[in-house]
Amino acid sequence: MSSTPTTPPTMAQDASPAIRLSQARPGDAGWIVEVRQQSGRDRSLPPEELERRLLEFGFVEGATVELLHEGPVGGDPIAVRLDDMRVALRRDDAHEVWIRLAAEAK
Amino acid sequence: MSALSARIALVGNPNSGKTALFNALTGARQKVANYAGVTVERKEGTVKTPAGRTLSVLDLPGTYSLRARSPDEAVTRDAVLGRLAGETPPDALVAVADATNLRLVLRLILELKAVGRPMVLALNMYDIAQRQGLRIDLDGLRRELGCPIVTTVATRKRGIDALTAEVDALLDKGALAGPNQWREPTAAEIRDAHREAQRILRTYVRPPERPDTLTGRIDSVLLHPVAGLAILLALLFLIFQAVFAWAAPLQDLIDLGFQGLAGLVGQVLPDGLLRSFITDGLIAGVGGVLVFLPQILVLFLFIILLEDSGYMARAAFLMDRIMGGAGLHGRAFIPLLSSFACAIPGIMAARVIDTRRDRMTTILVAPLMTCSARIPVYTLIISAFIPSERVWGGLSLQGLVMFGLYAAGILSALLVAFVIRRVFWRGAVEPFLMELPTYKLPAFSSVARGLLQRAEIFIGRAGRIILPLMVLVWFLSSFPAAPPGAESPIDYTFAGRLGHFLQPLLAPIGFNWQMTVALIPGFAAREVAVAALGTVYAVGDAEANIGALATQLHHHWSLATGLSFLAWYVFAPQCLSTLAVVRRETNSWVWPAVMVAYQGGLAYLAAFIVYRTAVAFGAG
Numbered sequence: 001m002s003s004t005p006t007t008p009p010t011m012a013q014d015a016s017p018a019i020r021l022s023q024a025r026p027g028d029a030g031w032i033v034e035v036r037q038q039s040g041r042d043r044s045l046p047p048e049e050l051e052r053r054l055l056e057f058g059f060v061e062g063a064t065v066e067l068l069h070e071g072p073v074g075g076d077p078i079a080v081r082l083d084d085m086r087v088a089l090r091r092d093d094a095h096e097v098w099i100r101l102a103a104e105a106k
Numbered sequence: 107m108s109a110l111s112a113r114i115a116l117v118g119n120p121n122s123g124k125t126a127l128f129n130a131l132t133g134a135r136q137k138v139a140n141y142a143g144v145t146v147e148r149k150e151g152t153v154k155t156p157a158g159r160t161l162s163v164l165d166l167p168g169t170y171s172l173r174a175r176s177p178d179e180a181v182t183r184d185a186v187l188g189r190l191a192g193e194t195p196p197d198a199l200v201a202v203a204d205a206t207n208l209r210l211v212l213r214l215i216l217e218l219k220a221v222g223r224p225m226v227l228a229l230n231m232y233d234i235a236q237r238q239g240l241r242i243d244l245d246g247l248r249r250e251l252g253c254p255i256v257t258t259v260a261t262r263k264r265g266i267d268a269l270t271a272e273v274d275a276l277l278d279k280g281a282l283a284g285p286n287q288w289r290e291p292t293a294a295e296i297r298d299a300h301r302e303a304q305r306i307l308r309t310y311v312r313p314p315e316r317p318d319t320l321t322g323r324i325d326s327v328l329l330h331p332v333a334g335l336a337i338l339l340a341l342l343f344l345i346f347q348a349v350f351a352w353a354a355p356l357q358d359l360i361d362l363g364f365q366g367l368a369g370l371v372g373q374v375l376p377d378g379l380l381r382s383f384i385t386d387g388l389i390a391g392v393g394g395v396l397v398f399l400p401q402i403l404v405l406f407l408f409i410i411l412l413e414d415s416g417y418m419a420r421a422a423f424l425m426d427r428i429m430g431g432a433g434l435h436g437r438a439f440i441p442l443l444s445s446f447a448c449a450i451p452g453i454m455a456a457r458v459i460d461t462r463r464d465r466m467t468t469i470l471v472a473p474l475m476t477c478s479a480r481i482p483v484y485t486l487i488i489s490a491f492i493p494s495e496r497v498w499g500g501l502s503l504q505g506l507v508m509f510g511l512y513a514a515g516i517l518s519a520l521l522v523a524f525v526i527r528r529v530f531w532r533g534a535v536e537p538f539l540m541e542l543p544t545y546k547l548p549a550f551s552s553v554a555r556g557l558l559q560r561a562e563i564f565i566g567r568a569g570r571i572i573l574p575l576m577v578l579v580w581f582l583s584s585f586p587a588a589p590p591g592a593e594s595p596i597d598y599t600f601a602g603r604l605g606h607f608l609q610p611l612l613a614p615i616g617f618n619w620q621m622t623v624a625l626i627p628g629f630a631a632r633e634v635a636v637a638a639l640g641t642v643y644a645v646g647d648a649e650a651n652i653g654a655l656a657t658q659l660h661h662h663w664s665l666a667t668g669l670s671f672l673a674w675y676v677f678a679p680q681c682l683s684t685l686a687v688v689r690r691e692t693n694s695w696v697w698p699a700v701m702v703a704y705q706g707g708l709a710y711l712a713a714f715i716v717y718r719t720a721v722a723f724g725a726g
């Protein structure tokens with residue numbers, strides 16, 4: 001959970017780091033930069049399925065996210081504000097969502 | 107007036123107030139059934155339009171996408187596409203949107219437009235949108251989407267006539283379904299649709315000036331890792347105490363009523379077979395079941411309030427990891443909680459879980475949750491064997507034992523699910539995505555309607571399944587009649603013989619033959635066991651009646667037997683109706699067979715351990 005996030009290739013040039021939504025802490029806020037289902041993860045789901053489900057729920061590039069709450073056991077699942085709705089998801093599924101944290105409010 | 111009639115279907119995201127709109131449209135003119143061949147609940151009603159049309163309105167299961175991921179969503183997709191077997195395709199669609207949460211539904215509307223059917227958009231909860239200072243350019247949106255738009259407040263029945271008038275206008279224009287261009291979108295197409303929805307939203311909707319902050323503030327308490335969980339557990343505990351305390355006066359009243367009725371019949375009819383049939387078979391049987399209606403209503407009152415207020419999703423959030431640890435899907439919480447009322451809606455609610463394995467696990471363990479049909483059995487045995495005392499500063503001891511029985515059911519369900527996932531189905535984890543809806547004050551009329559529907563279903567069950575069984579039990583325990591002057595008349599009857607025949611099998615767990623007799627109809631419907639016990643004892647002992655049954659049992663059974671019977675009922679093989687539903691849901695007799703085998707085995711084992719332990723402690 002605390003391992004350094006690997007940067008997805010498409011984001012390599014950007015200054016502010018992108019992290020996986022699964023690594024976010026309560027209070028973290030930003031926007032989604034990429035939703036992509038990693039290949040090679042044993043999900044027993046057809047390829048693209050998780051990606052499409054996330055997209056259908058509004059986890060789409062450009063949407064704003066803020067981590068609101070964590071579940072009582074192991075900080076999982078997480079409740080996020082996604083644009084103007086609230087969505088709960090497991091960190092395992094949030095793994096596929098890359099976010100860029102907004103700069104801290106000064 | 108010619109027979110003007112048409113069909114419309116309501117489509118929308120979950121939590122869009124779709125069902126509230128359906129209720130506002132159709133009022134009491136609705137029918138709840140199942141879709142042909144599947145067990146998705148089918149709600150249909152009728153409404154008269156201003157032009158005098160009779161519209162039949164179909165309330166389709168909520169969905170975020172036509173790309174169906176569960177049997178419920180498949181019904182919505184197929185009904186919208188007009189290819190649902192046994193359903194006439196709708197003449198028009200009514201897309202229902204939460205006006206305060208338009209982003210996702212706009213994408214769904216774009217999918218619906220591709221289907222090509224005439225459509226009206228109902229912007230529901232429009233009052234909340236206005237209160238928040240959310241501005242929607244209705245004319246612009248109308249032009250952009252190319253469909254009429256009405257604003258509605260379903261909970262206050264506002265905009266209903268405008269909505270049906272728009273449907274009239276569409277149908278008068280002779281709007282027909284165009285060619286269907288919908289097909290399952292790829293990820294790239296979903297992204298494009300989102301972009302399009304985003305553009306529409308930016309152009310025609312100005313964000314709220316006073317967004318809702320109440321939900322966020324409530325969530326910071328209710329979703330708090332410690333406080334939230336404590337509140338959830340306290341709530342569950344309150345529900346079980348309430349099922350006992352609140353329902354008691356009403357139960358006493360029903361009990362008295364049926365006793366009075368039996369007494370009245372006793373005065374009118376001469377002693378004989380007919381009187382025995384009416385008082386011991388019919389009145390005692392129906393009364394013994396109906397007396398538990400108050401408890402079922404109290405329980406469903408809580409379930410409906412939790413669902414309508416938006417708390418149910420929070421409970422699923424809090425429980426997800428705990429359920430997940432047992433190999434259950436977080437959404438399994440809802441089917442399993444419904445199983446507290448009855449395993450049948452619970453098993454049917456398992457359809458909200460999209461994958462087969464997660465669904466199967468939930469279905470297999472759902473009957474272990476203490477259904478309300480077991481409440482009669484528990485209540486009877488508890489009141490017979492557990493003293494009515496207050497312990498630990500005012501907690502009812504009987505309530506505590508009840509709580510313990512519920513806890514035993516929950517724990518064993520989690521344990522069985524764990525074993526299934528670890529031993530039989532390894533891997534295969536499903537995504538868990540769930541909207542946390544805005545908190546709402548439940549509307550009185552919708553709660554009342556929900557309770558009424560549950561009561562109808564329960565009474566229907568009591569009437570159609572249980573009553574014939576009660577008559578059968580009465581017949582088995584009355585024939586063949588004993589010769590005059592026989593010491594124990596029931597020994598001569600079919601029931602007595604069957605009970606004696608099966609008794610050796612259940613003797614190791616402390617069951618006497620009266621219990622064996624009661625178990626046989628109890629397999630057809632759990633709550634029948636109580637009435638069957640009543641019949642067996644009433645026939646065996648002329649002085650007894652249902653009200654005094656507890657005293658009878660206390661007199662006839664040892665404490666160990668009573669506890670063993672309770673343990674048996676925690677796991678007992680479910681009623682035939684449950685098995686029939688499982689057969690339908692899984693489309694195979696294998697799963698009902700697996701259920702009977704594992705639950706029967708667990709029940710026997712648990713009763714054996716409890717009985718032997720109690721006997722060892724001198725309670726035999």
